[in-house]
């Protein structure tokens with residue numbers, strides 16, 4: 001299988017009834033600023049090259065962001081922040097992300113999320129996280145030959161990713177590493193042949209940014225550490 005084939009299969013997924021309703025409802029009601037948009041209203045695949053050395057694992061698409069544009073982190077303030085920081089690091093071809101086909105290309109980094117459909121209040125349930133896990137596991141398997149570092153944005157993504165990494169043969173420290181901004185966990189594959197650096201960053205959600213729990217500079221620092229570890 002290829003990442004393209006994975007993405008093509010993903011967009012047809014309807015496994016979570018609550019999220020299927022929510023993503024489609026957002027596309028019917030729309031937000032006033034986007035009335036002339038035909039919302040994507042389907043699962044949003046990861047974005048970036050299939051041979052990425054760095055993965056960014058977020059939370060879930062926003063109802064009027066990725067769920068509208070059909071591209072990860074595209075069309076909402078959190079994404080504006082992330083792409084501006086990736087551009088500053090030379091990992092994105094432009095600092096803005098508006099729509100599919102806007103010319104944005106990523107270098108060496110792929111952005112994905114543990115839940116691929118927009119959830120109410122940006123809060124997926126643990127059952128939805130678990131239902132979506134095989135997609136993340138498959139994507140991580142496909143990236144594995146080139147992957148050197150993962151930046152996880154937020155505790156939800158951290159909790160979702162750890163079991164995926166464990167199942168893929170990465171030896172996780174015990175007790176399980178705790179999420180935090182700046183968390184840094186070097187992992188070795190159980191057979192000793194591979195290395196992966198796991199990094200934690202607070203999520204650039206509107207609330208985290210407006211309360212200055214996290215700043216663009218703080219997120220940029222973690223992304224830079226990921227890029228360095230990934231050799232980018």
Ligand code: SF4
Pocket residue numbers: 010013014015016019020043115116117128131132133135
């Ligand atoms: Fe499918 Fe994941 Fe969307 Fe659930 S969240 S419907 S598992 S793509």
